[in-house]
Amino acid sequence: MIPQSFNDNWQFFKDPAAARAAAMGGPQPPCITLPHDAMVHEPRTPDTPSGAQTGFYPGGQYIYQKRFFAPADWKGCTVALEFEGVYQTAQVYLNGTLAASSVNGYTNFYADLSTDLLYGAENRIKVLADNSAVPNSRWYSGSGLYRGVRLWVGGPIHLPAEGVQVTTLSADGDYALVEVAAAVKSSAVTPRTVQVCVSLGGETGRAPVTVFPGQFETVRQTLAIPAPKLWDCDHPNLYDCTVTVEDGGQVLDRAALRVGLRTLTLDARRGLRLNGKAVKLRGACIHHDNGILGAATWPDAERRRCRQLKEAGFNALRSAHHPMSREMLEACDELGMLVMDEVSDVWTVHKNPHDAASHFAQSWPEILDRMAAKDYNHPCVVLYSIGNEITEVASPRGCQLGRAMTEHLHRLDPTRYTTNGINGLMAASFGGQIVPMMKELLSAPGKTGADGAGSNAFNGMMGLMAGETGDRFAAHPTLTALLDEPSHTVDVIGLNYLTGRHLLEQELHPNKTVVGTETFPADIARLWGLVKRHPHLLGDFTWAGYDYLGEAGCGIFHYDGAANFSSVYPERTASIGDLDLLGGRRPISYLREIVFGLRKAPYIAVERVDRYGQTPSRTPWMLKDNLASWTWPGFEGQPANVDVYSDADEVELLVNGRSAGRQPAGEEHGFTASFSIPYEPGELTAISYTDGQETGRHTLHTAGASAALTPEVERGGELTFVTLRLTDREGLPNLSDTRTVTVEVQDGTLLGFGSANPCSEDPYDGTVCPTYQGTVMAVFRGSGHARFTAEGLPPLELDF
Structure with missing residues (x-):
């Protein structure tokens, strides 16, 4: 099956009564286009229950409705809607009857519409998106249908969604040996023999298969691709792969995908090798939001963010702390960015009262199934992370669950490797060892800078993990004993803020590799020196590559006595990325580029x-x-x-x-x-x-007085990003000036308007915003005209 976009003409409601009235023919709200983040449009208040964790954005309950017609030729077909991400819990109704539900806001799921409820005339889809149980995620989550929806339609004999898997078995300069596995499913009433035809890189294959009613068969074919153009970070070559199901010359179904041919190997003597060549992971951790657009997963925004990170010297991204969007994976494929895709921030022990620990013990196999199916054909994905700073990681039950998850992933996808972002402070705290360890390491207790409880208090305590104290803690014998078993539950030992263990692990586990799954930005010079000299060290993932909403105050410099991680309103962003919220590079980004040897x-x-x-x-x-x-x-x-x-x-x-x-x-x-x-x-x-x-x-x-608003325009397939800078008469940017900018739009849609100011109270869906460090940005959808004005400056007219 080939999916179709189902993103247009949705109605959005915050009021259930208004939704009921609209369904009965009452007043109809304007239609919206997905993706849509409901949270970014909510008013922020100091008493928001999640506080700084979500940037003081509240949760809520939302309703999305859409009407559509089912053509007569759909009768007897498989029809499904794929929801790529609904936060937090979702219930999908077809004509008033529950068709699907999901409790994980970060994974895709399917609603099967292949029932008698799919009428031959008008149908109504209603989605209840409930994010009212807060706090849940420790960062800005977004709400509602923040990722897209796709429609899948297949005949009685069809290729199911994500039913084709392409594997590079071997590759050299002469040939790449590629296996194409296609699942063929039947809802016909009698057995049928069909032909499965494959085309890739100019090579073709054909194989017959008999499928029986209500069953599916997997057909594997191997193609030898001559003189292959292999995929890597510098040459992200992609091939079109087409699979058809045919009967008597008639095409019954078709699947089309873009794939990259590459091999991956790992050992402690030579490290990670891509196509036989060693590669070090110059990594960045990223959250899923797109700054002033909120969590809305627009393909152009994901691609822009990926491109900016690549231009800043990174060659790898870690999706923190949930499965990465399909749109970002496609951008990484096209731009040559490696990916560590992560499952979850929690397993069975809560970090927040309403987080995923409530259901993870039951839902993890399905979450892994969905993640691996989504990732399999993306050459960018090289590592699966089974968790981040898991509280119970070193407990016997935690080790058991870690092994089970790794084994499950290896069954789903034997071509990639697993890791786990282990936080030593978290493991020692859960193991009851932290108090005696801290008494030994610290001559006197110090102020952590964190007030309150929960994740804010823990993040404040992370200050103990820096410098000499952090190194002594990382190499402490008690911690070594705690982390021995969890280190063997994964292929690659992942360490969060434990640089002092990176060389020790070579002595303790000489056949294991190590990656810095999360590291302090200021540690890059020391850490990268170790990575360059030691093959068992695969690389580093800094926290964080790109600034993000929520976890507000992590990197804000307070000069008024306020403490970080103490929920200071109106702080909205972490203000900690190498790149700021608009994609501007901070000085740390250039330091990192120099350390990497790229500048x-x-x-x-x-x-x-x-x-x-x-x-x-x-x-x-x-x-x-x-x-x-x-x-x-x-x-x-x-x-x-x-x-x-x-x-x-x-x-x-x-x-x-x-x-x-x-x-x-x-x-x-x-x-x-x-x-x-x-x-x-x-x-x-x-x-x-x-x-x-x-x-x-x-x-x-030195810049002179501001004389103009100077635009930098980036046009994508659907969105246009306009960055406006205050410049003097010579065109030099003036970072010290502040002007309030107003935007007026004719035609098109203004999706977001804001600055990188981490403490601004201006909404991102407004039309007025002061510059921050001389800069603001507007994001438009479609085609139209914009007029920007700022006091004392000539207006700027712009077509987008």
Whole structure:
């Protein structure tokens, strides 16, 4: 079967009475197009039960309705709707009768419509999306039908949804040996013999199969593809694969998919190898939201986010902490991004009162089935993570469940490897060992910076995992004993914030590989040095690659005495990504690119001159409160701390052509040269030298007064992203200025309008927004015209 979009012409209701009235012919609301995140349109309040975890967005109950006609030729066919993601629980009704339900908001599920209830005339689909039981997820979840819906229609003899699996058995420069397995299902009344035809890379195959009523058969065919163009991160080559079911020359059903041919191997001596070549995972953890669009999974937004992360030097993404969207997987296939797809943030022990632990013990096999079926044909997926910071991971029952999940995944997909993001603090706490360990490691108790309970308190305690104390904890014999069995339940040992164990694991488990499933951003220089030198270390996944909604305050620098992880309204974002909420690269992103060896030019980062001498709150996820800006009006002559990131031997800093001296840089100095100079408007230039020879330079200029809104337009297939920057008369961006921008739209749809400000109270579905660091962004759907205005600046007219 080939799916059809079912995303248009939905009605959305928050009021059940209005939904009932509309169903009876009463007032009809405007139709919406999926995906639709209901949560991002809710008003935020300081007393929201989930607090900072969801960025002070509340949950709720929502109703989606759609009418459609079932053609007469559907009679006797298999008809199903695939819901790619409904948060949190879902009930799907066909003409008033329950057709499907789901308790997991992050996995796809199917509603079978192949019943007598599918009338020959108009039909009504109603979906109840219930996210009222809060708090549940520890981050911004979104609500409602935040991912798309697809319609599948197949005849009496058909290929079921996700019924074709393509496996690269072997590959070299001459041939790739590819197996195409196709499931053929029958709802016919008599046995039938049909032909299953396969086409891939110019090669074809054909095999007969007899299918019996109510059963299905799997047909496997092997094709030898000559001179294959293999898929990898630098050359993400994809092939079209077509499978048809034919009878007497008539095509009964057809499936079409895009696949990549590649091989994957793993061992502790050579690490992870893609097509026989070693690859290190330059990884980023990401949540599922798309910033000012909320959790709505627009394909263009997923592709844009993937592309921006790839351009920033990453080659791998970890889906935290739930299965990745199909749209992001397709983007990773096309752009050459490896994927660690993750199952869940919890197993059977709650982190929040209404999280997935309520049903995970019963639902995990189905969740794994759906994830593996979704991922199988995506060459980007190389690792399955069975969990994140699982509380009971080191308990006997936890180890039993971990083994069961790994074995289940290996049966579903023997071509990929499993891991588990193990948090030592969590494991030791559940094991009752944390108090004696902390008494031993700490001479005196310290303030964690976390108030309240639950996940906020735990995140605050994570400050203990940084620095020397964290390394001593990571290598503690008690922790080693606790983690021995869970380390053997997966193929790759995944460690969250346990850099001090990365080399120790080689001694303890010499035949195992290790990956940093979650690491502090500031640890990248030390950690990547280990990764480069030790084959058993597969790579690193920083927390986090892209900023996200919820877990608000993780990386916000407070200068007023407020503490991180203490639910400070109106904080909305974590403010911790290498890339901010709009996709702008923060200085840490350029440091990471230099550490990875992907950038030779130096990069200048200036600590906020207007905050000089002030002490902010800190968490171990934060590096420095700095910007690539040399525009600080009113602070002339005041001290300025300037860092220059570089892999060179040394760096020279020039202020308006005058040397401020040279400082050592490179790996031995954390790839950072630091200077303290008076702020002086003009030109700031960093020049890097190795062996006395210049290797690159980076320059910042002081911007003048803002004179224009300068747009950067990114057009996708359906969406247009317009980033507006305040610039002076020379076109230089002015990050120090703030102007309130208003947008007016003719035709088309404004999907989101906002900034990267982590503390803004402006709604993302409004038409007015102040700039933050001189920038705002608007996202449009369809074609139309927009007019942007800001006080004191000429208006900007733009077609999209």
